[in-house]
Amino acid sequence: MLNRRTLFQASTTVGGAVAAFFGGRKAQAKIPGMADVEPRGADRRLERLPTLDVESREDFLTHFRIWVNGDVRKVAEKRGKAIMAAKGLDNRTPMPHDDAVKLLDGDHIIGLSGRAWISAQQLMWKNLQDEFHGNADAYLAEMEAADNAGPGKLELNPDMHMPKYTKHEIHMQPGGYVGDPLGGYVYHYGTNNFWEARNYQDEMHEQLVKGIPVPKDGKIKRILHMGCSSGQLTLRLKELYPDAEVWGVDVGGPMVRYAHMRGVDLGIGANFRQALAEDTGFPDGYFDIVTSFLLFHEVSSEGAEDIIKEGHRLLRPGGVFYSRDQRDWTKLRERTAFSRYQSSWIWRWNHEVWQRDHNSNDYPKMLSSAGFQVANPRGEKAVGNASSELMGTKPA
């Protein structure tokens, strides 16, 4: 049987033609030696998945997700309203999560909407894991070749203490962020599915970094991204601030290893360190900006408090702490029985184990207790608990 992988690796003519056709950047790829696994070239920043089969399945699952998140969910929501109305209840009456679950859980239309979503998520991880684990030697060799290459450096810390709360398989990703050596690959392509095909070129991260507030004096020598995962935001930060020293830290060794490899391949000199956000190992006052994206809803409340304290320690006077995360669903989104039900359901089935804690944390209070002046990046008023943005400045 024809092996596409061997064919494309063996024949530079065919491989080159494929890369050129898809606007690939194989010629500029910088992973040393012959280790670069890129059998179907790259579409600008994104290396194509290595076989058409894997890519087609991902594509199907991404568009299936878009349909489930859109039309299917609308039908389920309508059903939720009808169930409430039939019981003479107002859909917007505040109700505890468990009551909403009791009311709506047995309905087959709502159940089908949830089941479709979960199955798509499970199949998405499986499709990716099968590919990356089935060819583990090649992918491990690719990362190994990049470990000591630049631009940018990688610091792994395999003996570090990992709090229990960091080991959950959040989003049902097998092995989670810390337990699968190929987790960085699986996560990156998995999030392409999460972001519903809108972030293949890290375009969401490109926009996000432009929105990160900067210190009043405009001095930006060093930036830290906490909970950097596959490094997309960290790389975009380095591109926006090429003269700054930019670091991404993550508890997951597989995450920072993949992030660094991608930086090497794209020629972007951000640095990555495996470290806890609450214990990064950098000196006091080292950074001008400490930022995070979607970190806090995935850590325990104690973890969040310690991370904010560490952010305060790491910033120089006048430095900015800025985080963006999910909105507080209790206040903004959980206004209907259906959305309360859905939030519980994500917590239970998508293993978002810290989401409920996140919803009830008073982040502005945590910031001011740590010594920050709480600020609103979009105006003068202090950011409320219900905002997706959180900003504190370290008093000068």
Ligand SMILES: C[S@@+](CC[C@H](N)C(=O)[O-])C[C@H]1O[C@@H](n2cnc3c(N)ncnc32)[C@H](O)[C@@H]1O
């Ligand atoms: C949803 S992902 C973050 C996405 C990423 N910031 C981005 O820009 O796309 C959450 C990340 O936080 C990391 N994480 C969770 N707890 C952590 C901790 N205490 N210290 C460092 N990283 C942590 C996880 O390993 C995971 O990679």
